[in-house]
Amino acid sequence: MGQLPPHLELQRSRVSCNKDAPIHTESIQYSGAYASMGIDNSSRLDRFSNNFRVEVVRLNEDDMEFDMIGIDAAIANSFRRILIAELPKMAIEKVLIANNTSIIQDEVLAHRLGLVPIQNDQPNEKNTIVFKLHVQCKRGSPRITVKSDALKWLPNGSELVKETRNATSDSSSKPETYTYFCCSQETIPEFVKNPIIPKYPDIIIAKLGPGQEIELEAYAVKGIRKTHAKWSPVATAWYRMLPEVVLLEDIEDDLAEELKSKCPVNLFDIEDLGKGRRATVARPRACTLCRECIRGDDWEKRVALHRVKDHFIFTIESTGALPPEVLFTEAVKILEDTNA
Amino acid sequence: MEHGSFTDNSAATFSLTDEDHTIANTVRFTLNQDPRVTFCGYSIPHPSEARVNIRVQTTGDPAREVLKDACQNLMLMCRHVRCTFDKAVEDFKASNAVKAMKIDSQDSSGDDSEESE
Numbered sequence: 001m002g003q004l005p006p007h008l009e010l011q012r013s014r015v016s017c018n019k020d021a022p023i024h025t026e027s028i029q030y031s032g033a034y035a036s037m038g039i040d041n042s043s044r045l046d047r048f049s050n051n052f053r054v055e056v057v058r059l060n061e062d063d064m065e066f067d068m069i070g071i072d073a074a075i076a077n078s079f080r081r082i083l084i085a086e087l088p089k090m091a092i093e094k095v096l097i098a099n100n101t102s103i104i105q106d107e108v109l110a111h112r113l114g115l116v117p118i119q120n121d122q123p124n125e126k127n128t129i130v131f132k133l134h135v136q137c138k139r140g141s142p143r144i145t146v147k148s149d150a151l152k153w154l155p156n157g158s159e160l161v162k163e164t165r166n167a168t169s170d171s172s173s174k175p176e177t178y179t180y181f182c183c184s185q186e187t188i189p190e191f192v193k194n195p196i197i198p199k200y201p202d203i204i205i206a207k208l209g210p211g212q213e214i215e216l217e218a219y220a221v222k223g224i225r226k227t228h229a230k231w232s233p234v235a236t237a238w239y240r241m242l243p244e245v246v247l248l249e250d251i252e253d254d255l256a257e258e259l260k261s262k263c264p265v266n267l268f269d270i271e272d273l274g275k276g277r278r279a280t281v282a283r284p285r286a287c288t289l290c291r292e293c294i295r296g297d298d299w300e301k302r303v304a305l306h307r308v309k310d311h312f313i314f315t316i317e318s319t320g321a322l323p324p325e326v327l328f329t330e331a332v333k334i335l336e337d338t339n340a
Numbered sequence: 341m342e343h344g345s346f347t348d349n350s351a352a353t354f355s356l357t358d359e360d361h362t363i364a365n366t367v368r369f370t371l372n373q374d375p376r377v378t379f380c381g382y383s384i385p386h387p388s389e390a391r392v393n394i395r396v397q398t399t400g401d402p403a404r405e406v407l408k409d410a411c412q413n414l415m416l417m418c419r420h421v422r423c424t425f426d427k428a429v430e431d432f433k434a435s436n437a438v439k440a441m442k443i444d445s446q447d448s449s450g451d452d453s454e455e456s457e
Contacts (some may be wrong), residue, residue, distance in 0.1 A: 048417060054424045056432035066428065068421075074369035075417070081362040332422045 014306040015241065017289055022307075063317040067242070069310065076239055076312045082331040083237040083316060084225060090118050090129060091230040092218040099215040104206045112205055113218050114230045116148050117319045119199040129196055129220040130154045137208040144208050149201035151218070199319070233327055235317040242311040243287035246304045251279040259303070262292045285313075352403040354394045360384070364392040370410040370417075376401050 010016070011024050051070040058065040068076065095110040102109075118129070131151045137144050206214060225232040245267060251259055256279035260268045269282040287305070294300045318327055356363070364382040371380040371394075379397040396403040 049420050052420065052424060054421075054428040056428050059429065059432055059436075066425075071421070072369055074365045075421075078362045078366045086362070328425060329422055332418050332425070 010306075013309050014244065015309060017291070017305040017307060018294075018300070057313075063315065065313065065315045068312045068314060071310060071312065073309070073312075076314070079328070079331050080237050080239055080314075082334050083234050083327060084232060086224050086226065086334055087233045087327060087330055088222045088224050089231050089233040090220045090222050091228075092116065092118070092131065093221045093223070094219040095216055096219075097214075097216040099213055102206055102208050102212045102214055109206060109214070109216075113151075114228075116151070116203055116205070117199045118220055119197060131218040131220065132216075133205075133218065134213075134215045135206075135208060136213040137210050139211045141210060143210070145204055146206040146208060146214065147201060148198040148203035148205055150205070151198055153196045154217075233319060235319050237314070237316045239312045239314045241307040241309060242313060243284055243289055244306040244308055245281045245284050245287055245293070246306065247279065247281065247302065248304055249302055251302055252276050255279075255302075259293060262295075264288075264290060264292060267293075349402040349404075350400050351397040352395075354396070354403075354407060356392045356394065358390050359392045360390060361392075364394060366414055367394060367407070367410055370414045371396060371406065373413075374406060374410060376406055 015025050016023050048070065053069045054066060055069070056064065056066040092110075092113045095113055097106050097109070100106055100109065104112075113133075130153070132154050133146070133151050135144070135146050135150055208214065223231040253276050256268075256270050256277050259279050260266075260270055265283075265286045265288060267281060267283050267287055268279050270277045271280050289305060289307075291305065293303045294305065314328075316327060361384070364384075368380055368382050371377050376398050377396060378399055380395065382392055382394045384392055394407070396407055398406050
């Protein structure tokens with residue numbers, strides 16, 4: 001298998017970002033694209049497996065940044081779409097309000113509760129998580145703010161009793177509640193280790209004046225973001241292609257100083273040679289492609305901006321329910337399953 | 341759902357319900373890589389309706405087989421991505437742990453030398 005001539009290789013593997021617009025943005029996927037030159041463009045699985053690499057740059061509890069090298073934009077975009085829209089997560093869906101004498105309307109309160117992120121591991125679809133909120137502001141005491149740490153998890157299920165229409169029901173029978181749990185959720189081992197709480201305890205849910213009270217029960221279920229944004233497990237996820245800055249000719253002395261001062265993110269460094277100074281590209285990854293370095297006369301001949309088409313810098317910011325690396329593996333699993 | 345002709349197996353349009361660009365673009369990409377495929381493309385007839393039409397034309401092989409192979413390939417690719425990613429995360433965590441230990445041991449050895457003086 002031969003190599004493509006350099007200008008075609010540039011066209012195939014890099015997006016050229018010119019002053020007005022980027023060119024060569026589409027990826028040459030067709031297997032017979034370079035057949036006339038005798039190059040086989042079809043990708044076989046072994047070639048992909050050999051070339052594909054992942055490098056993690058930053059990994060915190062809440063966000064991570066990593067590089068994927070050797071993959072195509074179509075697959076990278078699918079991962080991004082699945083991360084945002086199709087990963088299941090728990091969020092409060094039904095709210096049974098027993099008492100609400102605050103100035104926040106019922107539906108607004110329920111909406112706010114739905115948006116509170118809940119921290120837990122992978123829950124079962126059959127499990128509903130029940131929370132209770134009971135806050136009262138006594139007369140004569142100052143106003144209180146209801147924060148999300150007031151949401152208490154009820155492992156035994158609902159405590160509100162259903163009204164039975166049957167007036168002759170036996171008073172000794174167990175009162176019916178709104179959920180039927182065959183055993184307390186506390187006994188499930190994963191819940192013993194991590195009790196379910198809202199992720200951030202200081203989210204303001206409501207404010208109460210003296211004499212007002214809120215008593216409600218909230219049921220959290222699993223859902224995906226396609227139905228409603230509260231079920232989104234990531235705050236956001238995005239990717240960009242690796243920028244590449246190429247100096248087409250040697251830039252020396254005054255021009256080098258000018259180039260260094262132009263760039264807002266300090267990409268260029270001045271190298272001191274014996275007889276003069278020369279500009280070098282120090283941090284291409286930080287380039288935001290603002291195109292400042294090619295603005296002005298003649299600069300386009302000296303500096304070329306490209307993006308590498310198969311090197312993606314992914315950033316995932318999680319809302320806290322699951323750590324970001326778990327989110328990514330789940331997203332890949334979902335893509336696998338839909339294909340099976 | 342597949343719309344094709346009974347005589348010619350090599351060209352067909354597959355209509356998938358409840359799907360969108362997420363699946364369709366990746367399947368189209370893997371189909372394109374297959375040397376048996378002469379044409380492949382996808383379209384979404386109306387954005388309010390979750391339906392995707394994928395058109396495949398091959399050099400003689402039945403289109404259904406080619407589509408199935410493409411899906412298989414995609415699955416294997418995903419599996420490989422997942423393995424590589426898991427390994428990379430483990431390596432990163434391990435190297436971070438080593439760095440943290442090195443910093444700790446440097447601090448403690450610095451304290452020792454101060455105490456001895």
